[in-house]
Amino acid sequence: MSVDDRVEQLREEAARAGLDAVLVTSPPSIFYLTGLDAEPMERLYAVAVTARGGALIVPALDREGGEKAPTGLDVVDYQASSDGFPELSGVLGNARTVGVEEDHLQFARARRLQASGSELRDAGALVMGLRERKDAAELDAIRHACTVVVDAMERMFAGLRVGDVEREVNARIAFELASAGATDSHPLILFGPNASLPHGTPGGRELAPGDVVCADVSARIGGYWADLTRCATVGPASDWAQRTWAVVRDAQAAATAAARVGATAQDVDAAQRAIVEAAPELGACLHGAGHAMGVEIHEPPYLVPGRDTPLAAGNVLTIEPGLYAEGTGGIRLEDDIAVTEGDPVLLSDMPLELREIPA
């Protein structure tokens, strides 16, 4: 589906929802609807879709970028002396009931729109409703992104040696990913006890015999993300590492099998949680089963307890259970899958094995 087809679908959905216009302000949604990769910082970037028109609104310094984007929308720019609101008002015209991405729009901008007479409704679900059902071309883009990440991870594991510095290993794979065309990446490769923090920060630790390595590597290639995690030990795996890896592998298989049309987000989480929480002697379960992914690295639905969002064909999900033992390390296994009308389809292709780095 072309970006303009997506805008047309959004226009139709907005009309059905009784909205006069939809205002899209989050960079991933702007990319989805126009192909423009916006980096707004403090500046307003927006896609405004009205009943019969609409525009891509950008600061003047990005006019050329807007015009190069594969969108059929008019590109409306504003000078540095404007905050973009007069130009936005011009595009919105008489639209009164305006759908906004409530989870992204700044409160200050919302107040501003309300003060100028707009009645704001949440249209985040309308936009995500389009974004979350990936078509065949999008699944191919994610598959391709996965191959790039897998190549970089395999080279990283093959080259890893005792004495390597955590921060440099992360910097090197970011470089390799960028050289391979990634426009963004979030490598999070942690050594030993640091790996017990699912969101730790790579630092000066040198890889040491006996360390577990938890390597979570994500990158955006061709507009779409891939996100995988694999683990290794330096020298033969300890009893803890072997047992934990096996539990996490079983949890990942169970969660993947649960990711079907008819199930909900929390069902997928429950499938992994039942398995990892049954092994408290190995570590703690610190996060849900995963999240959706596409033009953004984290998208709803989030696979956590209490989320009863039904899964739909075309959802792309990370499945990434883990177990974390403070002072020892953590083991997580993560793959990217597509929900279909039938069985879940694996988009990432990398052996799950617990790798062994020479001690």
Next chain:
Amino acid sequence: MSVDDRVEQLREEAARAGLDAVLVTSPPSIFYLTGLDAEPMERLYAVAVTARGGALIVPALDREGGEKAPTGLDVVDYQASSDGFPELSGVLGNARTVGVEEDHLQFARARRLQASGSELRDAGALVMGLRERKDAAELDAIRHACTVVVDAMERMFAGLRVGDVEREVNARIAFELASAGATDSHPLILFGPNASLPHGTPGGRELAPGDVVCADVSARIGGYWADLTRCATVGPASDWAQRTWAVVRDAQAAATAAARVGATAQDVDAAQRAIVEAAPELGACLHGAGHAMGVEIHEPPYLVPGRDTPLAAGNVLTIEPGLYAEGTGGIRLEDDIAVTEGDPVLLSDMPLELREIPA
């Protein structure tokens, strides 16, 4: 000033402003007040400061990170089954008038707080009022970040050769910066006509004789950013490049000289604009004179027309005029300065010269 001193200052400012509490949700402000580098994605991270208490609120998966941060605040965590609001309510207690960062807080979260009885007021200026006056230790941190960026840029320029690929040159300097301890970086090194886009995206272009190179490199080291731009030509500089560089250099000097206590943000912009806009035959003026910088790469005040914010001692500003000629390229010169009670102080130290790469 310690992070806890900053919290105490914020508490005093909030009381003076008649607020029962301040809720801080932007990652740079959270870092400023606690030392925690939060990566919230969709999750709530917050610092709530009440009249007598307060807390750092984090998802359970980041509890250890919160506890390691150099904050004296209590760390309150919430499980994946919560969205953090019940825990936040517990911390806010009876606070009714709550200051929020209106330019950051999501509209959805604002609505949620309002629905639970909070009356929201904008406290963005309170928080930025603290952040924007850097103390001596912060100026030293920025000076240090500048030396790291300058080293990386000098090595990049020294190694640049015809045939180098734009994307790879950017990836390599990001790697070097990360290896040198940068926790984030935004290199934007553009070749030839690509350099006519101040916010272009590095791609597959190979460096060719006659190209101008516009190298804007920023990185965060020790929590603080540095942001510099220098230019080069491949082979001897064309008449356009020489003349444009001289105009931009004069504009930078004029804007720097204007950055004094008693002047406003727009005065600094006007000083550069008068010079670059007097040379329309060389290119277009596509952006303001610069922006403030600190724990965040772009902070207010922004040096653009219409911003009458008075400058204060301790402001750290980028001064970065440029001229952009479609089809030819762009020249920008950027340094980081501190506003003082006396003359502006240069924090970055790198020759301004238009470098020459062997053709």
